Amino acid sequence: EAGVAQSPRYKIIEKRQSVAFWCNPISGHATLYWYQQILGQGPKLLIQFQNNGVVDDSQLPKDRFSAERLKGVDSTLKIQPAKLEDSAVYLCASSLYRLAGGLYNEQFFGPGTRLTVL
């Protein structure tokens, strides 16, 4: 079974430029998450999709970050314009749809995209 795919693996841009990351979840996984991991910290949830709908984007900086999952499969995360503090690893994860009341819902993580903003 193929894992979560992400591209690119590395990206270097200058501040105020735009950048986009792509994620392809595990086949059949209805739920997709984007996390931001700043160096030395744990991942922080940015947005959660259930199929092509947004479930939680409360921690997404909406003035510069946007994400979409148009067909309920692949997803893109965009930053426009980038700031120095956006330098981080962006992790995509996916999981099967969680049954109501079920807490165990393992998330499978991709390899991440390491973004450096100069």
Next chain:
Amino acid sequence: AQKITQTQPGMFVQEKEAVTLDCTYDTSDPSYGLFWYKQPSSGEMIFLIYQGSYDQQNATEGRYSLNFQKARKSANLVISASQLGDSAMYFCAMREGGRGGADGLTFGKGTHLIIQP
């Protein structure tokens, strides 16, 4: 207030010794799940073990066990017979059940574990 606290930024342990990684959490939701992930230098997040708030027994997975003390709100990871390949960052994370369909994880800052030969 932090929801997940990992107080050990780094640990050095001799190979074959047991190691305990600390994690305390804060939630008012009676329904929650606790997870431990391993992140090697390559960067991928590897799921290790899960404990639900209503589980009566401590979770175990091979060399990993979770020392769950609900009243103290702690969920320490115990690795028995440590190996050189256990050297990595370890993250404790929580999912709270009372948030409808929103079930993203809240992570701690992690513990950097180094196993010495």
